[in-house]
Amino acid sequence: IVDSVREKIKVINIDGLPMAEKAVEELITPGTYWNPFPRVRYTERPDVAAAHLLDGHVLVLVDTSPSVMILPATFFHHLQHAEEFRQSPTVGVYLRWVRFGGVLLSLFLTPLWLLLALEPGLLPPELKFIGPKKVGEIPLFLQFVMAEVAIDMIRMATIHTPSPIATSTGIIAAVLLGELASRVGLFIPEVTLYTATAAIGTFLTPSFELAQANRLLRLFILILTGFFRLPGFIAGLALSFVFLVLTRSFGVPYLWPLIPFDLKALGSVIVRPPVAVQRSRPSVLKPLDPDRQPRPAPARKPVSGGRKRPP
Structure with missing residues (x-):
């Protein structure tokens, strides 16, 4: 290399x-x-x-x-x-699993919920409560796309806002815009909830570059799901997986x-x-020296049959 x-x-x-x-x-x-x-x-x-x-x-x-x-x-x-390595191994494992869970949510939460909302027959009776109570005037697919764009606009606005007020500006924009959008019927509450949860998962990703790539992957699966429902969701997962399999880094x-x-x-x-x-x-x-630490020496067997020392 x-x-x-x-x-x-x-x-x-x-x-x-x-x-x-x-x-x-x-x-x-x-x-x-x-x-x-x-x-x-x-x-x-x-x-x-x-x-x-x-x-x-x-x-x-x-x-x-x-x-x-x-x-x-x-x-x-x-x-x-x-x-993860600045904490004890137990705490490090917990932090890593929380991070992995957030990344999975950032990738699949909104497309999966959209699929279940469009195909309620896929839900078992015990999970019927997660479906939308009302769809609203705008199709769910467009609501999610608009919410994704709004999240990006808020993020970019906070980047270009002076640091002392950037955090408060982002919070105010997210809370007020989300609440008002739900009240006027632009978004249903579920869209706001799941988009915000996916955004939190995006911010949990340690690599900013990977977080942005995952965001595009989520949009790709979301678009296919919105147009083709279950076949689109499966095709989006399959194409994304094949694309990652074919990708190589040096x-x-x-x-x-x-x-x-x-x-x-x-x-x-x-x-x-x-x-x-x-x-x-x-x-x-392919490191030249594959070992980071020496292997522990095997335990020696005690020598039997030797002459005992006199007391």
């Missing part, structure tokens, strides 16, 4: 890099410009960069930029956060260790392992 990255950087011929590491990323990943999923990870934290370097990743630093480019980076690398499958399946590595993704048991580096990175 190091040699491949070095060769790609050497062939860069451009008069300037005003966007620093982002421009370098696009120049060394040709042919994947329109893929929304990030194949590299950015960080400004020395501990995060050092941890990835010790795992066998490659770090790329660009002059005048405080960010470090980490590569290769898979889908699951973007879901890890240093906070030769590394994007869904590793799920595909190709690596049970040991997948266990380390699901459960934050204690440092003492992290004895090997990820094999998919």
